[in-house]
Amino acid sequence: MSKNNNNRLPRAKGSEMATYYTAKDCARKVKRIVFQSENRTIIEEFLTILAMKDKFEEHDVPIPNKIVMYGPPGTGKTLTAFYMAQQLDVPLVLVRLDTIIHSHLGETASNVRKIFEYAKASPCVLFLDEFDAIARTRENNDEVKEMARVVNTLLQCLDEFECGSVFMAATNLQEELDHAVWRRFDTKMTYGMPDVATRNEYIRLLIGEFGQEDGTQEHAAALLKGCSFADMEQIVLKAKRKAIIESAMLTARHIDYSLEEYKPHVMA
Ligand SMILES: Nc1ncnc2c1ncn2[C@@H]1O[C@H](COP(=O)(O)OP(=O)(O)OP(=O)(O)O)[C@@H](O)[C@H]1O
Ligand SMILES: [Mg+2]
Structure with missing residues (x-):
């Protein structure tokens, strides 16, 4: 600054x-x-x-x-x-x-x-x-x-x-x-919670060049319904960390576990 x-x-x-x-x-x-x-x-x-x-x-x-x-x-x-x-x-x-x-x-x-x-x-x-x-x-x-x-x-x-x-x-x-x-x-x-198209777009940006199993992005976009952008960012980053620890590609499973751990309060 x-x-x-x-x-x-x-x-x-x-x-x-x-x-x-x-x-x-x-x-x-x-x-x-x-x-x-x-x-x-x-x-x-x-x-x-x-x-x-x-x-x-x-x-x-x-x-x-x-x-x-x-x-x-x-x-x-x-x-x-x-x-x-x-x-x-x-x-x-x-x-x-x-x-x-x-x-x-x-x-x-x-x-x-x-x-x-x-x-x-x-x-x-x-x-x-x-x-x-x-x-x-x-x-x-x-x-x-x-x-x-x-x-x-x-x-x-x-x-x-x-x-x-x-x-x-x-x-x-x-x-x-x-x-x-x-x-x-x-x-x-x-401003509101993103719709599915917007979630897809944002998750694609968050995943970026990181290797992913087919369908991971779409899975995340569907699963993270009701999440804010800030929540999605935290969840995808968490999932990427898990993948890095395992030296693996990003998968739907990493997204599932991350969501479970993160517990965005917006989701009931
Ligand atoms: N529309 C968006 N596009 C991309 N990233 C976003 C978007 N909204 C939020 N984020 C991510 O979430 C973080 C927090 O967003 P931001 O501070 O703009 O939210 P806010 O609406 O001002 O929330 P608050 O009401 O708590 O102030 C951003 O730094 C960014 O990483
Ligand atoms: Mg703000």
Whole structure:
């Protein structure tokens, strides 16, 4: 990870409020990314629009730059933020929630503002994970007044975010998000557990050049129904380790044992 040049990352509680990844760092992370077809279409269209900005300006049609992603763990939300930065060839600024949320909530609002100011000044993908932690519905909160202030700041920041950067947010808890915040996003993507075609594609990438008995990939794709990408990755890696220990090809049996050992909690 390298430091950015001129515009320093804002700090809070003595440390930087975000982690900075160069476009090159991002490229390394997204080598094996697989999108469900709907999301692929959304991302491709988003990138196409950004590549023909002038045309949109000519027609006075605003260019999208705010994406919200929601869905269960391990389905590729964070990975998509890395992908976006790599595709746009800009750094990814990954906000560290624990440093921006302060026990004095007035401080939290000010931190949110600082991080948006930073992204306005230096082109990047600004990514806020666990977005629900600061964008909870205003009604639902214990520290109602102070939290409302954070949400209001966030609304203002989103409204004023007219710049070359892209803001991305991810959450597992869509229903907890403030409606007004939700409306501010021009692009929304739902993530879910992969279907059989997507599982096949991902498992093929995970197995790669590793020798496999015929039908192993298809067996795994059928068996791992209900698993997230992150679960599949762990299971296939475990299976590969077993095969290496035995100096054998990867087989359906290795996949079966690995699944049994791994016990992904998503499967009943
Ligand atoms: N769509 C995908 N394509 C390829 N790999 C994936 C995908 N989704 C998840 N993975 C694998 O699982 C890991 C975790 O994924 P990621 O961090 O993107 O999940 P997430 O949706 O952000 O989960 P959480 O809600 O827990 O933050 C990735 O580093 C990658 O190895
Ligand atoms: Mg994530």
